Amino acid sequence: xxxxxAPPPLLVLAGTLALWEVLVRASGTPPYxxxxxxxxxxxxxxxxxxxxxxxxxxxxxxxxALAAAVGGGVALAVLFAQSxxxxxAFLPVAIVLQVTPIIAIAPLxxxxxxxxxxxxxxxxxxxxxxxxxNTALGLASVDRNLVDLFTLYGASRWRMxxxxxxxxxxxxxxxxxxxxxxxxxxxxxxAELAAGASGKGAGLAFRIVEAGYRLNVPRMFAALLLICLSxxxxxxxxxxxxxLLLGRWRDVLARR
Amino acid sequence: xxxxxxxxxxxxxxxxxLRGVSKFYDNGVEALRDVDLDIRAEEFLxxxxxxxxxxxxxxxxxxxxEAPSAGGLTRSFSAGSVGFVFQEPTLMPWAKVFxxxxxxxxxxxxxxxxxxxxxxxxxxxxxxxxFQNAFPNELSGGMKMRVSIARALAxxxxxxxxxxxxxxxxxxxxxxxxxxxxxLRRETGATIxxxxxxxxxxxxxxxxxxxxxxxxxxxxxxxxxxAPRETGNFRASPAFAALCEAASNALHRAMGEEAP
Numbered sequence: 001x002x003x004x005x006a007p008p009p010l011l012v013l014a015g016t017l018a019l020w021e022v023l024v025r026a027s028g029t030p031p032y033x034x035x036x037x038x039x040x041x042x043x044x045x046x047x048x049x050x051x052x053x054x055x056x057x058x059x060x061x062x063x064x065a066l067a068a069a070v071g072g073g074v075a076l077a078v079l080f081a082q083s084x085x086x087x088x089a090f091l092p093v094a095i096v097l098q099v100t101p102i103i104a105i106a107p108l109x110x111x112x113x114x115x116x117x118x119x120x121x122x123x124x125x126x127x128x129x130x131x132x133x134n135t136a137l138g139l140a141s142v143d144r145n146l147v148d149l150f151t152l153y154g155a156s157r158w159r160m161x162x163x164x165x166x167x168x169x170x171x172x173x174x175x176x177x178x179x180x181x182x183x184x185x186x187x188x189x190x191a192e193l194a195a196g197a198s199g200k201g202a203g204l205a206f207r208i209v210e211a212g213y214r215l216n217v218p219r220m221f222a223a224l225l226l227i228c229l230s231x232x233x234x235x236x237x238x239x240x241x242x243x244l245l246l247g248r249w250r251d252v253l254a255r256r
Numbered sequence: 257x258x259x260x261x262x263x264x265x266x267x268x269x270x271x272x273x274l275r276g277v278s279k280f281y282d283n284g285v286e287a288l289r290d291v292d293l294d295i296r297a298e299e300f301l302x303x304x305x306x307x308x309x310x311x312x313x314x315x316x317x318x319x320x321x322e323a324p325s326a327g328g329l330t331r332s333f334s335a336g337s338v339g340f341v342f343q344e345p346t347l348m349p350w351a352k353v354f355x356x357x358x359x360x361x362x363x364x365x366x367x368x369x370x371x372x373x374x375x376x377x378x379x380x381x382x383x384x385x386x387f388q389n390a391f392p393n394e395l396s397g398g399m400k401m402r403v404s405i406a407r408a409l410a411x412x413x414x415x416x417x418x419x420x421x422x423x424x425x426x427x428x429x430x431x432x433x434x435x436x437x438x439x440l441r442r443e444t445g446a447t448i449x450x451x452x453x454x455x456x457x458x459x460x461x462x463x464x465x466x467x468x469x470x471x472x473x474x475x476x477x478x479x480x481x482x483a484p485r486e487t488g489n490f491r492a493s494p495a496f497a498a499l500c501e502a503a504s505n506a507l508h509r510a511m512g513e514e515a516p
Contacts, residue, residue: 143346145342145344145346146346146348148321148340148342149340149346149359150363151321152319152320152321152338152340153336153360153364154336154363154364155363159363163359163362167351168350170350
């Protein structure tokens with residue numbers, strides 16, 4: 001593939017940043033309006049004592065919530081697969097939670113929970129649904145003939161789940177996980193924003209709000225950069241996990 | 257191959273026996289009406305009929321995947337000794353060929369090591385020795401179907417049920433698999449119940465053809481097809497032509513006299 005046919009994304013990114021740097025310098029825009037990329041990187045280095053602990057807080061909450069969403073989503077999806085009655089009873093609740101914007105639920109959660117727990121709860125709530133719905137879809141979309149075959153050979157429900165439904169659902173689950181991973185970060189950030197100034201154990205979103213009050217725009221950008229990189233890292237590692245688990249089977253799905 | 261079934265075989269109790277079997281589905285469709293049919297040991301019985309005449313339903317009833325709505329069904333084979341081949345290969349795409357064929361043995365509680373010889377033997381029987389580690393998507397349509405047949409053969413079933421297994425394949429592959437199927441039957445001695453809507457396939461393979469009529473499905477005629485097949489090319493012989501004609505006429509009558 002030639003560079004002319006498809007411009008590599010890194011080239012586009014570098015070009016954009018270079019243009020940004022040049023425009024800011026040429027127009028003499030003050031840093032409290034728009035900092036140049038170089039200044040943002042400088043701020044990232046100089047404010048690392050504030051920003052990196054905040055990064056760890058946000059990432060920690062995101063990953064814990066994602067792990068809980070995987071556990072809860074998969075468990076509920078397996079329950080749904082066992083009984084239509086359970087699915088009919090619980091799916092509406094899950095959907096209501098999903099369609100209500102998390103940013104509107106966060107203040108209420110903060111009434112009942114401390115800010116750390118509320119962050120976890122928000123991130124869990126948004127990551128949970130895509131994992132649940134994708135896994136449930138995967139468990140349900142099993143080849144009917146294979147189900148007949150397992151029945152013919154006297155397979156128990158449990159073995160059918162392990163040997164047939166789980167591998168059938170794996171690609172669906174991984175797709176849900178990739179969506180859920182990104183959303184968990186969104187949920188954690190939303191809760192941190194709603195929690196506002198609660199000082200101790202503050203995450204990146206809190207640092208953004210705080211820097212905003214002080215008109216420290218370069219730090220706002222630096223924190224935003226870290227959030228952005230976290231999102232990319234989460235997506236990339238989940239995509240790598242997906243490739244690893246699906247291996248050669250991925251070709252099959254691509255051809256279907 | 258001589259197709260005359262021994263007197264002892266004819267006297268033995270049938271592997272499965274349907275008496276006045278009817279089948280209704282919840283949506284009101286009457287799939288089968290008053291079907292009488294015996295599956296005799298060692299025969300190659302073909303259910304021949306147009307689509308939607310309940311051929312597959314009979315197979316599913318024999319397999320125990322569905323229960324009759326009315327009538328009696330007795331089966332004298334044990335639960336583990338029946339194999340099923342679907343119209344599609346129905347392989348697990350995430351599992352290698354070995355694991356696909358190992359499946360029935362695994363579900364019967366055998367260990368991987370202990371089952372390996374049986375799996376390899378089944379693969380050799382269908383002419384796919386050495387393909388254990390391939391994934392299904394790396395195989396052609398005909399090869400996938402062979403794997404599907406090998407899976408049915410692996411537990412050494414006394415009865416194999418085949419639901420239009422070659423319908424989706426091209427004619428050259430189908431002829432080849434037809435020949436292989438006859439050879440497999442000779443080598444394993446399994447009883448086969450085969451569903452098809454191809455008159456030629458039915459005439460080529462069967463020792464007995466049950467011609468079915470549609471709506472509601474019923475057995476309209478039975479044709480004894482146990483003609484001697486020593487001739488090198490049975491497909492070009494007068495006996496084959498006569499069988500095809502008989503089956504074709506029976507099918508026409510079955511289609512013409514649709515039940516009220």
